Amino acid sequence: MSRDHWSGKDVLSILDFSRQDLEQLFALADEFIRRPGAVEKSLSDRIVATAFFEPSTRTRLSFTTAALKLGAKVVDLSPDASSVMKGESLHDTILMLEAYSDLIVMRHPSEGAALLASEVAKIPIINGGDGSQHHPSQAMLDLFTIKRLKGRIDGLRYAILGDARYARTVTSLLYGLSKYRPASVYLVSPEGLRLRSEIKATLEGFNLETQELDKIDDVLGKVDVIYMTRIQKERFPDVNEYERVKGSYRIDKATLVKAKGAIVLHPLPRMNELAYDVDSLPSAAYMEQARLGVPLRMALLDSVLGRTKK
Ligand code: NCD
Numbered sequence: 001m002s003r004d005h006w007s008g009k010d011v012l013s014i015l016d017f018s019r020q021d022l023e024q025l026f027a028l029a030d031e032f033i034r035r036p037g038a039v040e041k042s043l044s045d046r047i048v049a050t051a052f053f054e055p056s057t058r059t060r061l062s063f064t065t066a067a068l069k070l071g072a073k074v075v076d077l078s079p080d081a082s083s084v085m086k087g088e089s090l091h092d093t094i095l096m097l098e099a100y101s102d103l104i105v106m107r108h109p110s111e112g113a114a115l116l117a118s119e120v121a122k123i124p125i126i127n128g129g130d131g132s133q134h135h136p137s138q139a140m141l142d143l144f145t146i147k148r149l150k151g152r153i154d155g156l157r158y159a160i161l162g163d164a165r166y167a168r169t170v171t172s173l174l175y176g177l178s179k180y181r182p183a184s185v186y187l188v189s190p191e192g193l194r195l196r197s198e199i200k201a202t203l204e205g206f207n208l209e210t211q212e213l214d215k216i217d218d219v220l221g222k223v224d225v226i227y228m229t230r231i232q233k234e235r236f237p238d239v240n241e242y243e244r245v246k247g248s249y250r251i252d253k254a255t256l257v258k259a260k261g262a263i264v265l266h267p268l269p270r271m272n273e274l275a276y277d278v279d280s281l282p283s284a285a286y287m288e289q290a291r292l293g294v295p296l297r298m299a300l301l302d303s304v305l306g307r308t309k310k
Contacts, residue, residue: 006303010118011126014136014172019179026144029292029299039298041071042306049101051077051093052128053084053108058268059128059137062293063105066301069294075101094120103305109234124304132166132235138267139172141296143180145289146225149263154181159219159262161188161249162229162273164195166236169267170229171199178206185210186219190248192241193231216251220258226251228266228274228286253277265289 005021014022032039048067052060064074077097079085084093090113097104098121106117107128114127114134129135146153158177164170164187174195177185187195187210194212195203203210213219216226228251236242252275256264266274266286278284 006300008124009304010114010124011136011300011304012114012118013127013134014139014176014179017136022140022143022176022179025140025296025299025303026147028303029144029295030148032295032298033292039069042302043067044071046072046103046305047075047101048072048301048305049075049077049097049104050128051079051097051104051106053079053106053113054129056107056128058290058293059107059135060105062290063126063128063137063297063301065294066297070298070302070306072301072305090116091120097121098123103301126300126304129168132168132232133171134175135168135172135267137297137300138169139176140300141289141293142169142173142227142265142267143176144296145265145285145292146263148292149285149288150224153177155183156224157184157186157219157222158182158225158227159186159188159216159223160227160229161216161251163193163231164189164229165193166232167229170195170227173227174199174203174208174210175206178203178208182208184223186213186223187211188213188216188219188249190214190245192245193248216249216255217258220255220262221260223259223262226259226262226264228264228270230266230269230271230273247272249273251275251278253281256281256283259283 050060067074094117103124105126105128106114108130111131111133114125114130118125127134127136143153160170233242250273263285264283
């Protein structure tokens, strides 16, 4: 299988990859799942750096686990314990990580931070989330999960519920879906959490049709995938705006009675929008989604770094 298009590349946005690239990635992740004993230590002479300027559980730890499983060593910046606290610039911090490692996985609160890092460093940068802009590996994981659980991505009906305004997971998933042919995409959110107009315009440019709705009840029973997100409290420029939409949507076991066969995804962490009583339903797929983060990110690291020359 040719992975040349991935080799040595920055992963800043899912938009930079074709459907064929994504399918190659998913096939490799499937292979890692199918034959766990046969995984080659393709990164045994490599060092992966993680630099998370925003909190993270799943993205940081699944990248770390993925790197370790491929034989790489991992160094972690921990900004709070680094010279970032003394005021060192992102530019200089990235130059240091470049000197110490072969690839940087970075999360940052500022949009465009990953792009800046990629301009500074000659080694590949994987964007683990930049502000409310991109989160490419999450969208790849979301599509991979849908493919594994539903057998396909094309032709399905999607409801994306929650914070379409600030959640980078929503934007990135929509960008990812624009490479496929979903039957329908419903964006379900209250007024203050609707998709930003520039994102809507971008999606229209890709011919991805979306329909905006207020209430999930309107589409329950008509969708195959329900993708939930928490309200991104930390991104609201005005706390009053947050107060207005806080607690405005929630799914529990009773809600899902009408959801016939739909799977429920969530990038996590969940707040009160997703009740714990959903966990026991066969449709609850978010924990499996989080688990699949390891093979998917193994495939990503292997594709980007496994075959590059030192
Ligand atoms: C998401 C993120 O950081 O964008 N988390 C994740 O990576 N799984 C979602 C969120 O924080 O709500």
